[in-house]
Amino acid sequence: MIDQNKNNSDLRKRAEKMDREKTSRIPEDMKNRSSEEIQEMLHELRVHQIELEMQNDELRTSQMELETVKARYFDLYDLAPVGYCTISEKGLIMEANLSAATLLGVARGSLANQPISKFIFKEDQDIYYLHRKKLFETSSPQAYEIRIVKMDGTVFWARLEATVAQDAAGVTVCRVMLSDITASKKAEEILRRDKKTLGKMVKERSIELMEIQAELERAKRLYDIGILAATVARELRNSLFGISLAATVIRSKIADSMIDPQLQVIDKMIAESGQIIDNLLFYSHLRPPQRETLNLHSLLEECTGALQPVRSGKKIVLSKHIDSLKGVPVSADPDQIREVFSNILNNSLDAVPDHGGQIDVRARVYRELVKIHITDNGPGIAKADLKKAFDPFFTTKERGTGLGLTVCRQIVKMHGGFINIKSGKGKGTSVIMTIPKTEPKRGNDLFKIGTSPYSNIL
Structure with a gap:
């Protein structure tokens, strides 16, 4: 207001001066004008x-x-809540608002003629130069996201929206709007991480559902088989008993070296058929474990001793490394665990060659579980067959029901453990059985098949 009054006073003085100059030049004839004219x-x-x-x-x-x-x-x-900058073609800041100065962490007055690239994160410089070049070449608006470095070294994500304009002198400049998008970037990262986690959970649940569906299908097949097996097994066992009795009578009546090998074949066939019947009955009447405190070391010694390699006509090397089981109590069903050990050991015995066969039995004890490895140097299992090894009635043997491993898997699972097979064609086979020392709590996922953190421990 003071400046305005001063301007008015100066204007009046100039007007009075002009009036005096004009008055001094009034023609003489003005004095002769009439009052009307004046x-x-x-x-x-x-x-x-x-x-x-x-x-x-x-x-x-x-x-x-x-x-x-x-x-x-x-x-x-x-x-304005966002930063505004005017930048020359050379990349120098010509003008900036207070928000831009605050975002860059610099006093507004010191921003003039500073290169904007000075505040751009090193790894994002190329992005900035590419868009700046494109902006001045095409005059098309550019929008991009880069990291900005404040004067104190703090880094934040920013979105830049740039357009071409003309300044008061007609020079081409770049108008830039600068926004802090760090919060939205963090939100995107959280969403991306949550999406990945959710996808993983969905995949895991889908696998579980597929396993449950497969288990339901196996259970239905088990039920159907059980009804048939119970009837057939009784009839077959009666017939086998008759054959065995006849063979015993012949052996007692006739002592002939020509007949003895044939009688031994009959005994072997009766034993194999009996095992098949046992598997059928065991499979069809699988019951919950009747747990008691077991000495696994003694049970394994009993099962390995029952292999009878001489009777099978094979000369094998059986090595055992199971001393770690001594004095380790395990809560399990002795009959069911014995069935598992016998099935796996008999499979190994069938797989190894007649001469040079090797079966290795090892045990390891962990804080919550025990792990049994039974490995043979047989021909191994093809990859395609390995996927079906636990399926009911699947077998690669000339004789057999294909129920042995299925029974083993069901028993081990009922004990809260899991069983895996590692094999390859020409590489032998290793069966790894893992069971908890004590009965796992209901709903405990630790011992679900394939989910235990110990499943890869050798």
């Missing part, structure tokens, strides 16, 4: 004076409006 001239002067006053009022109004526009510009530009 009155008319005064009227004209007054009209001009009023016009000037009206124009002056309009100028003052325009000036006030201009001040209002300036204040509004200050609010919209300087106090």
Whole structure:
């Protein structure tokens, strides 16, 4: 307001000076004019004076409006919630609002003529230069996300939206809007991580559902087989008993070296058929474990001793490394665990060659479980067959029901453990059985098949 009064005073002085100069040049004939003419001239002067006053009022109004526009510009530009910068073609900051200065962590006055690249994260420099080049070449608006480094070294994610414009001198410049998008970037990362986690959970649950479906199908087959097996087994066992009795009578009546080998074949066939019947009955009447405290070391010794390699006509090397089981109590069903050991050991015995066969039995004890490895140097199992090894009635043997491993798997699973097979064609076979020392709590996922953290321990 003081400046405005000073301007008005200076204007009046200039007007009075001009009036004096004009008055000194009044022609002589003005003195001879009539009063009417002078009155008319005064009227004209007054009209001009009023016009000037009206124009002056309009100028003052325009000036006030201009001040209002300036204040509004200050609010919209300087106090905007996002940063605004004007950048030259050389990449120098020509102008910036307060928000831009705050985002960059620099006093507004010190931003002039600073290169904008100075505040761009080193690894993102190429992104900035590529978009700047594209902007000035095509005049097409550019939008991109880069990391900005403040003066104190703090890094944040920013979105830059750039357009081409002309400054007051007609020079081409770049107008940039700068926004802090760090929060949204963090949210995106959380969503991406959650999406990945959710996808993994869905995949795991899908696998579990497929396993449950497979188990249901096996259970239905078991039920159907059980009804048939119980009837057939009784009839077959009666017949086998008759054959065995006849062979015993023949052996007692006739002592002939020509007949003895044939009787031994009969005994072997009866034993194999009996095992098949036992598997059928065991499979069809699988019951929950009747747990008691077992000495696994003694049970394994009993099962390995029952292999009778001489009777099978094979000369094998049986090595045992099971001393770690001594004194380790395990809660399990002795009949069922014996069935598992016998099945696996008999499979190994069938697989190894007649001469040079090797069966290795090892045991390891962990804090919560025990692990039994039974390995042979047989021909191994093809990859395609390995996937079906636990399926009911699947077998690669000339004789057999294909129920042995199925029974083993069911028993071990009922004990809260799991059983795996590692094999390859020509590489032998290793069966790994893992069972907990104590009965696992209901709903405990530790011993689900394939999910235990110990499943890869050798």
